Every structure is written in structure tokens, then in C-alpha cells.
Amino acid sequence: MVQRKQTADQSTVRRHNTVIVLDVVRRFSPLSRAEIAARTGLNRSTVSSIVQSLLNRRFLIETDYQEDRIGRPGLSLTLNPQGGFAVGLEINVDSISAVLVDLTAHIVDRVEIEAQPNWSQADTLREASQLVDTMLHQGQHISEHSLGIGIGLPGIVDTNSGVLVFAPNLGWRDVNIQEYFKEKFHIPVYVENEANCGAYGEYRFGAARETNSFLFLSGGVGLGGGVMIDGALYRGSQGYAGEFGHMVIDRGGALCNCGRRGCWETAVGPRAVLDNVQKRIQSGAVSALSEMVNNNLAALKFSHACSMNTSYR
Ligand SMILES: [Zn+2]
Numbered sequence: 001m002v003q004r005k006q007t008a009d010q011s012t013v014r015r016h017n018t019v020i021v022l023d024v025v026r027r028f029s030p031l032s033r034a035e036i037a038a039r040t041g042l043n044r045s046t047v048s049s050i051v052q053s054l055l056n057r058r059f060l061i062e063t064d065y066q067e068d069r070i071g072r073p074g075l076s077l078t079l080n081p082q083g084g085f086a087v088g089l090e091i092n093v094d095s096i097s098a099v100l101v102d103l104t105a106h107i108v109d110r111v112e113i114e115a116q117p118n119w120s121q122a123d124t125l126r127e128a129s130q131l132v133d134t135m136l137h138q139g140q141h142i143s144e145h146s147l148g149i150g151i152g153l154p155g156i157v158d159t160n161s162g163v164l165v166f167a168p169n170l171g172w173r174d175v176n177i178q179e180y181f182k183e184k185f186h187i188p189v190y191v192e193n194e195a196n197c198g199a200y201g202e203y204r205f206g207a208a209r210e211t212n213s214f215l216f217l218s219g220g221v222g223l224g225g226g227v228m229i230d231g232a233l234y235r236g237s238q239g240y241a242g243e244f245g246h247m248v249i250d251r252g253g254a255l256c257n258c259g260r261r262g263c264w265e266t267a268v269g270p271r272a273v274l275d276n277v278q279k280r281i282q283s284g285a286v287s288a289l290s291e292m293v294n295n296n297l298a299a300l301k302f303s304h305a306c307s308m309n310t311s312y313r
Pocket residue numbers: 245246256257258259260263265
């Protein structure tokens with residue numbers, strides 16, 4: 001029993017160290033083994049052994065000899081773009097999109113379709129899984145290793161069980177999204193609130209790379225939010241932490257899709273902004289937006305309003 005316990009602990013430590021090495025290479029490559037040891041604080045022999053197994057699995061590639069930043073000659077290591085691929089999926093109220101990324105998170109392909117208002121939940125899931133299927137096939141051109149599917153959803157998500165607990169604007173409750181896609185594709189599936197995905201993306205690759213703690217707001221059909229504290233997503237005990245859109249700011253305000261009145265989303269969400277713009281134009285305000293949609297105000301989209309915000313009077 002003692003022997004078994006030790007083995008389990010050792011493999012956990014090894015996994016943990018492997019993640020640390022991969023993360024350092026992802027962020028700072030090209031790096032020599034000596035630089036990886038210096039940046040991770042792991043000893044040289046541990047680094048060499050982990051690097052060797054990552055090279056064997058083709059997650060890393062070794063480039064030519066060059067002097068590292070400390071001045072010592074060594075082979076430098078980078079992530080191998082062809083070491084694997086993953087698919088990202090976003091199910092939203094008015095659209096479904098999927099991306100194919102290589103191991104360096106470079107987007108190789110993307111596809112987006114408009115969601116039809118008459119689609120049932122089953123229709124939406126079927127369309128979404130078709131997009132995933134297409135991307136997984138495309139991925140075979142990158143590598144034989146499909147690493148998983150990451151799914152962003154517009155609502156409260158239990159990331160442990162993979163259940164979409166409640167998505168007011170979709171009108172969905174208690175749907176096990178993780179199970180659905182796992183059964184179809186038999187690879188790891190990760191589900192997360194879409195604004196948390198956005199926050200994480202900005203933290204890793206975008207506007208928030210230089211900071212560890214920030215708030216992220218996303219305006220799709222609803223208004224979502226993500227909270228990053230010290231480099232970790234803050235979800236709160238039930239996953240409600242980033243739901244700024246459903247903070248009640250006016251108890252007598254407009255009815256929200258969540259069932260309450262006066263949520264912030266009903267005042268500043270994209271739908272509210274569009275409603276206000278349409279009302280103002282109908283009551284005589286002059287705006288270049290009318291021309292943009294040939295005076296068909298019903299065709300007005302939030303993106304129009306965003307692009308023209310300075311010309312609206
Ligand atoms: Zn609400």
C-alpha cells in the first residue's frame with residue numbers, strides 16, 4: 001500500500017512539473033534546458049528527463065545549437081505546433097462558432113454559423129457538434145493527437161460536472177454539455193462560461209497579458225463578465241461571481257430573461273443599447289446608422305452601433 005501511495009504521489013509531482021515546464025516553454029521559448037531549469041526552479045536532471053519525454057511525445061522540438069541568454073551553448077527548445085491540436089467551440093444565442101488551434105494556440109481554421117430562432121436545444125447541439133466534427137477532421141492535417149474540445153457557454157457553468165446550470169438568454173437549464181460532446185467524440189471536453197473563456201484568452205494572449213488581476217466584460221446578446229484574481233479565474237462557490245449582467249440595479253426596471261427586473265444587462269446590454277438607438281431614431285434623432293441599414297431599423301445590429309458610436313447624436 002505504501003509503495004502504491006508513493007508511486008501515485010510521484011506521478012502527480014511529475015505531471016505538475018511537466019505542466020510547469022510546458023508553460024515556461026510556451027511563454028518564453030526558445031529556451032535551453034539550463035534556462036528552463038533557471039525559470040522553473042527545477043533541478044537540471046528533472047528538467048532533462050521531462051524535456052526528453054516531451055520530445056518523445058513531439059510536444060517540443062529542438063532547434064539548432066545557439067548560445068542561451070546566460071551565454072552557454074545549448075540546444076533550444078520550442079513548442080511543436082504540430083504536437084497536437086484542439087477545438088474551441090462557442091455556443092451563443094445568435095451564433096455558433098468553432099476554431100481549430102495547433103499546440104501553440106495559433107488559430108488554423110474557424111467557422112461560424114448563424115443560429116436560427118426556431119432551433120430546439122437538440123437542433124443547436126447537433127449543429128454545434130457538426131462544426132466540431134468538421135474541425136476535428138481538419139485537425140488531422142496538423143497532428144494525430146487531438147487534445148480536446150473547449151466549450152464556451154453563455155450562462156452559469158459547473159466546470160466540475162460539465163453542466164450548463166442556467167443560460168437565461170438560451171432558455172436552457174441543467175444540460176450536461178460535457179457528457180454530450182464526450183459521448184460523441186471520446187476526447188477530453190472542458191466547459192466554461194464564455195466570458196471566463198474571454199478573460200482567460202485576454203490573460204494568455206491579449207490585452208491583459210501584463211496583469212494578473214482584472215475584470216473582463218463581454219457583450220453578446222447578454223452581458224457577461226469574468227474575474228481574474230492573481231492569475232486564476234474567480235468563479236465564486238456556485239459559479240455566479242462573474243455574472244455582473246444580472247446584478248439588479250433598478251428594482252422597477254425592465255424584465256430580464258433571468259426572470260428578475262432591472263438587471264444591469266437590461267440597461268446596458270447590447271439588446272438594451274439597440275432598443276435605445278432604435279427608439280431614439282424613431283422619435284426623430286438623426287443618425288448615420290439609418291443610412292447604414294437603408295432605413296430598415298430592424299436590421300440594425302449591435303456591431304453597427306459600436307462602429308458608429310461617435311456619429312450618433
Ligand atoms: Zn437578469
